[in-house]
Amino acid sequence: GAVVSQHPSWVICKSGTSVKIECRSLDFQATTMFWYRQFPKQSLMLMATSNEGSKATYEQGVEKDKFLINHASLTLSTLTVTSAHPEDSSFYICSASRQGYTDTQYFGPGTRLTVL
């Protein structure tokens, strides 16, 4: 139980295009989902926290107009990188907390984004 999937697992796009990454909790309802970014040999940096049905809360320094987060249901959150540029290339990871169990996060396998 407590499986989180991400799609796609990797994506290559041209500069200026938008890319959508999906995060799904497969066997539980997730009231809260988190989006992280991981640079090579660095820790995961939280980008934003989203609760189902409400606007995401972004961390300081994260551009909310560039990284659009939607948490439309208790099993799906999406991250859209708008007008992507090479500096947006990174490993994006989502996690989800079960309804009523906010102290444990279950992580997806990550999405590798490469912007040419």
Place this chain on the structure above:
Amino acid sequence: GNSVTQMEGPVTLSEEAFLTINCTYTATGYPSLFWYVQYPGEGLQLLLKATKADDKGSNKGFEATYRKETTSFHLEKGSVQVSDSAVYFCALSELTQGGSEKLVFGKGTKLTVNP
């Protein structure tokens, strides 16, 4: 703000060797502390956690004790196996304004165990 510092890797050990991965933290208040493990090609998985001072988290032969006096949460295992090869992340939790728990991670330590 809160932060986590863990020993840099990579760490390479022979099977059955003793493992220690150091982790120290800076935090206001009393956060929960975690160790996550990431096996190749997979997402992070919770390995163990401790929620208050002197608590010991343990799982799969790994242990870590929440030491408030030294602000540490070192990961140990008495006898590692090849299957323990992975990246290990130390983390602490802090409450956001919205009431959810937010994780702050260390940089990760890559462990390779050779047969």
